[in-house]
Each structure stands twice: as C-alpha cells, then as structure tokens.
Amino acid sequence: MKFLIAALSIAQAFAFSVIGANTRPISTQLHAAADYVPKEGEGKINLLIDLESPKVANMEEMSSGKKVFCRCWLSGTFPLCDGTHVKHNAACGDNVGPLIVTVKSE
Structure with missing residues (x-):
C-alpha cells in the first residue's frame, strides 16, 4: 500500500507538469522539464x-x-x-x- 501511494504521488507530480505554447513551463505548475530551473520562489504551489x-x-x-x-x-x-x-x-x-x-x- 505504501508503494502504491508513493507511486501515485510521483504520477501526480508529473501530471501537473505543463509546458506552455512557447515551450516554457507555466510558472504556477510543477515542472518535470529536465532543463527548467525556476527562480527562487517561482512557481511555488x-x-x-x-x-x-x-x-x-x-x-x-x-x-x-x-x-x-x-x-x-x-x-x-x-x-x-x-x-x-x-x-x-x-x-x-x-x-x-x-x-x-x-x-x-x-
């Protein structure tokens, strides 16, 4: 059960990854893009x-x-x-x- 909840949490994080039309992540969402480095406090949920x-x-x-x-x-x-x-x-x-x-x- 613990593994299932951990797996769901990881899947949830990637489900919230959103890339905008100009390929820059939307700042109010979690980011899974490997090359994206947020500024301090940017995109905080x-x-x-x-x-x-x-x-x-x-x-x-x-x-x-x-x-x-x-x-x-x-x-x-x-x-x-x-x-x-x-x-x-x-x-x-x-x-x-x-x-x-x-x-x-x-």
Whole structure:
C-alpha cells in the first residue's frame, strides 16, 4: 500500500507538469522539464502547509475504507481534502480535484 501511494504521488507530480505554447513551463505548475530551473520562489504551489520544513511528506496507513487526499494545497485539513478546491476551481476555471484512495476489505 505504501508503494502504491508513493507511486501515485510521483504520477501526480508529473501530471501537473505543463509546458506552455512557447515551450516554457507555466510558472504556477510543477515542472518535470529536465532543463527548467525556476527562480527562487517561482512557481511555488505550497503557500500554507508546514512552510519551515524542507519537504512536506505525509504517511497514512489504511487497512480498509476510503481517504480523500488534497492535491490543491489549499485544504484546511491537509493532507486530507476538505473541498476547498471547489471554490478555487470556480474562481479561476481550474479543474483540480482530490486523490481518492480506497482499500477494499477482504
């Protein structure tokens, strides 16, 4: 399960990689382009969560059930989603949503 969540996190980071029409990455998104080096603070996504930490990492254990994880970095219950992305999407026309992980009981 831990491997699955780590793999999903990596896939999520690459899913947010956006290259503009002029081949320069859009500054408000994560960048996977190997040659792109952002300026200090440019493209920062996390403006609220554990800012003094060099890396924000969360571990969740599940034996069954469902958890809904934030991908917009705006949730007041981060790393869990509180639906804040709905207001963000309405304000700017974005389409971000949560990561929903379910574990079926055997």
